[in-house]
Amino acid sequence: MMIALHKQARTTPLIRAEIAASDEPVSALMQRYGVTAATVRKWRHRTAFHDRSHTAQRLQTTLSPAQEAIVVYLGTTLLLPLDDLLAVTREFLCPQGAVSDVGTHIEAIGATIAPTTFFGSEDQIIPPGKMARLRALLTHAQ
Numbered sequence: 001m002m003i004a005l006h007k008q009a010r011t012t013p014l015i016r017a018e019i020a021a022s023d024e025p026v027s028a029l030m031q032r033y034g035v036t037a038a039t040v041r042k043w044r045h046r047t048a049f050h051d052r053s054h055t056a057q058r059l060q061t062t063l064s065p066a067q068e069a070i071v072v073y074l075g076t077t078l079l080l081p082l083d084d085l086l087a088v089t090r091e092f093l094c095p096q097g098a099v100s101d102v103g104t105h106i107e108a109i110g111a112t113i114a115p116t117t118f119f120g121s122e123d124q125i126i127p128p129g130k131m132a133r134l135r136a137l138l139t140h141a142q
Helices: 013-021 026-033 037-044 065-078 082-093 099-108 128-141
Strands: none
Touching: 013 026, 013 037, 026 037, 065 082, 082 099
């Protein structure tokens, strides 16, 4: 069985289970496994011995839940590239919107959007005529 540990892990799930099951003093376990007292105490109180996820459970974003839903809807229906979707987000929804806000929410639901163009390239951002039509469409929908 392949175990995925982060690169600074000093213990494996087997060693962690041994620490939890042991009645030996903390100092003896520290010496045997080459870990700190805090590590021994931590694993003594746990029942699951695999590494926990370090991924944020709550996305840090400047968008409200309603704005997130609009961004995801626009991204999946219009199939705009990420930088164009960001331009729309900043223009109509949230001027402080970041590329991470937009991309993270699209990824979080597993949706696909058009391939991302190079951010900042003038010829690939929404042309002014299309932006005006999009502005009219979105303001009419409100």
